[in-house]
Amino acid sequence: MIFGFNTDIRHEDTIYHVQSEAREGEHLLQTQVFVKGRCIGKRAVPYGSSAEEGKTPQHDNQDKDKDKDKDREKMLRELHREVLDAIRAGKLDSIFDKRDTPETLAAVKELDLEWTNAGSVHTSGALTMNIRVTEGGATVEGARLTLRFARPDAAPYYAQVLTDAKGSAEMNVQVDEKSLAESSVLVQASFGGRTATRKFNLRAAS
Numbered sequence: 001m002i003f004g005f006n007t008d009i010r011h012e013d014t015i016y017h018v019q020s021e022a023r024e025g026e027h028l029l030q031t032q033v034f035v036k037g038r039c040i041g042k043r044a045v046p047y048g049s050s051a052e053e054g055k056t057p058q059h060d061n062q063d064k065d066k067d068k069d070k071d072r073e074k075m076l077r078e079l080h081r082e083v084l085d086a087i088r089a090g091k092l093d094s095i096f097d098k099r100d101t102p103e104t105l106a107a108v109k110e111l112d113l114e115w116t117n118a119g120s121v122h123t124s125g126a127l128t129m130n131i132r133v134t135e136g137g138a139t140v141e142g143a144r145l146t147l148r149f150a151r152p153d154a155a156p157y158y159a160q161v162l163t164d165a166k167g168s169a170e171m172n173v174q175v176d177e178k179s180l181a182e183s184s185v186l187v188q189a190s191f192g193g194r195t196a197t198r199k200f201n202l203r204a205a206s
Contacts, residue, residue: 004019004020004021004022004076004188004195004197005018005019005020005021005076005077005080005197006018006019006020006197006198006199007080007084009084009087009088011087011088011090011092012090014035015035016033016034016035016087016092017033017034017035018031018032018033018034018080018083018084018087019031019032019033019034019196019197020032020076020077020079020080020083021076021188021195021196021197022047022072022076022195023044023194023195024190024195025192025194027046027047028044028045028046028047029044029045029046029047029072029075029076029079030042030043030044031043031044031079031080031082031083033083033087033092033096041092041093041096041097042096042097043079043082043083043095043096043097044097045075045079047072047075082095083095111133111134111135111140111143111189111191111194111195111196112133112134112135112196113131113132113133113187113189113196113197113198114131114132114134115129115130115131115198115200116130116131116132116168117129117130118200122175122177122180125174125175125176125177126172126173126174126175127172127173127175127180127202128170128171128172128173129147129170129171129172129173129185129187129200130168130169130170130171131145131163131168131169131170131171131187131189132163132166132167132168133145133163133167133168133169133189133191133196134167135191135194139163139165139166139167139168140163140167140189140191141163141164141165141166141167142162142163142191143162143163143167143169143189143190143191144160144161144162144189144190144191145160145161145162145163145169145171145187145188145189146158146159146160146187146188146190147159147160147161147171147173147185147186147187148185148186148187148188149173149175149183149184149185149186150183150184150185150186151175151179151182151183152179152182152183153176153179157173157174159171159172163189171187173185175202180202180203181202181203183202184199184200184201184202185199185200185202186198186199186200187200
């Protein structure tokens with residue numbers, strides 16, 4: 001499982017949200033740039049093909065999966081950094097894939113994740129997160145959500161769940177309330193070969 005990268009970066013008076021992820025169904029590593037929630041452009045690079053992988057015996061595939069994930073994660077990190085550098089240099093337009101116009105971007109359906117109870121309260125040593133997955137505004141049933149909970153005093157915690165008929169799923173995170181301000185949750189949704197990744201920062205109650 002390759003997790004994505006999310007960065008907010010300011011250039012002059014604009015804040016850009018840069019999101020990089022692996023689109024496994026299309027064998028692409030893709031970086032998208034958003035301004036105020038609207039995608040303004042993308043950059044994507046291929047990382048192999050199912051035909052090539054099909055030539056390798058199954059047991060060899062299993063042995064090499066971890067190495068492939070590491071290589072792809074490195075490629076994705078470099079792609080993410082390349083776009084960030086272009087923003088800092090004021091050369092963002094030159095790095096986008098030219099086939100992406102405002103019209104084509106508006107027509108593309110993308111997975112989106114929303115933390116619907118973001119104001120939830122930490123109780124009994126746990127935080128309950130209700131996540132909803134949509135595609136082009138429509139709810140998605142059967143999307144696989146993979147959660148990675150990063151905390152300062154322990155190894156990352158992982159969990160998986162599927163969305164219901166309303167596109168929603170409940171995830172429970174066991175965490176000491178004192179660690180909330182230093183913890184974050186990364187949630188990746190996968191459905192139909194498409195993925196979306198969001199990072200949610202936690203905070204202690206005021």
